[in-house]
Amino acid sequence: MYDWNAEPIRKSIRLWLEExxxxxxxxxxxxxxxxxQARGIIHVKEEGIIAGLPVAAAVFAEIDAALHFEPKVxxxxxxxxxxxxxxxxxxxRSILLGERLALNLMQRLSGIATRTREYVEALEGLPTRLVDTRKTTPGHRMLEKYAVRVGGGHNHRFGLYDAVMIKDNHIKGAGGITQAIKAARAQIPHTMKIEVEVESFEQLEQALAAGPDIIMLDNMKPPAMKEAVLIIKAKSPHIVVEGSGSVTLQSIKSMAESGIDVISVGxxxxxxxxxxISLDLNERKEASK
Structure with a gap:
């Protein structure tokens, strides 16, 4: 649970309001x-999954502590x-000052929650976990990752600081998968995991020999992905297998049926x-004289 009144969130809201x-x-x-005085009715104009009501409440509270915000869902x-x-x-005046920011945040987060729910439903009956990526709006990552969870998904790493994720450019810079994993393992705490991205069976064999905690199968077709999963689970059953790369609602189920543990979707x-989502003033009340 987030503390929506915490200073980091309030600081962001103040910056957005100032803008x-x-x-x-x-x-x-x-x-x-x-x-x-007035009464503002916030209503939705299409079907979806709602996310962002607490942050909308925080926006109005930052504008005017005397405003009363009552969520109905x-x-x-x-x-x-x-x-x-x-x-x-x-x-x-206070309602109108906060209207646009509150709605912008709710609309964006609800869009993310709605799409996430669609992907979760596409995986129904399968054990594969759906996770997000770092492809978020600058300054809004915490909120957008929250919306993914509201939609039923899970979070990947939050930033560059909380896990080692060795991708193609790291492999090139380090001189190979083996060198990259070895260098990272020698310098990180024992509590931190190492993930490596592979794009071929040759890279998969190198990764297995180096011993990462997670292997990401990037842009592999489902038949190749299934074969790769069998190889990984036979040699190192403890390794978590992630699939990624141009995942759509149409392709995600066949990817999951390959036996991978996690699918990351940008x-x-x-x-x-x-x-x-809109806000309409309704039942306007004049201030008492």
């Missing part, structure tokens, strides 16, 4: 009376067109269509 508001919302300040809820997601009440975060 949007700058010196002030000219339109709202010149058209809306300062003491006017929880993150992870499957919704249909017209469903009310939340109600925010208080100063009309599409969960990098090319997502945001869910259509």
């Amino acid at each position: 949007d508001i700058g010196g002030g919302d000219i339109t709202t300040m010149t058209t809306i009376p300062e003491d006017q 929880i993150d992870g809820t499957s919704v249909k067109k017209g469903d009310i997601l939340a109600i925010v009440e208080g100063s009309t 599409r969960l975060t990098y090319s997502v269509t945001s869910l259509d």
Whole structure:
């Protein structure tokens, strides 16, 4: 669980608000009376999986602590067109100041959760774990990886700092798979895992001889992937096998049926269509005199 009121999140929200508001919302300040009160209805305009309600609440709280934000569903809820997601009440000016950022975040995160759920459903009945990648929006990684979990997926590493992941350019720079794994193993803590990416059976044999913890089969067709899994499990059954590379909803099931343990999908975060969510002012209330 995230602490949505933690300072790192609040700092990000302040930066995002500053980007949007700058010196002030000219339109709202010149058209809306300062003491006017309103009720904002946040609703969804298409089917999907909702994510981001807590961060939307944090946005409005940062704008105006007196605003009352009441969620009507929880993150992870499957919704249909017209469903009310939340109600925010208080100063009309404050509601309008936070509206766009709150909606932008909810739309993006709900789009990620919705796509993730589609991939999870495509894997139904299979033991393969669906994970995300580092292909996230700069500054939004924590939120986007949260949305993946809301959709039923799992997280890969969060950054370059929490696991060794040896890819093609590392292999070239180190002089080979064996050299790369050996150098990494000699310098990292015993608690840290090493993953290596392979693209051929020749590289697979080199990786197995060097002893990584995880082998990623990159851009292999399902028949070749199945053969590779059999080789890995016969020689080193403790090694986790990951599949990756241009994974689609149409291809993910056949990949999983090869026997791999994990499938990483960049599409969960990098090319997502945001869910259509709106806020409408309703039952406007004038401030008491």
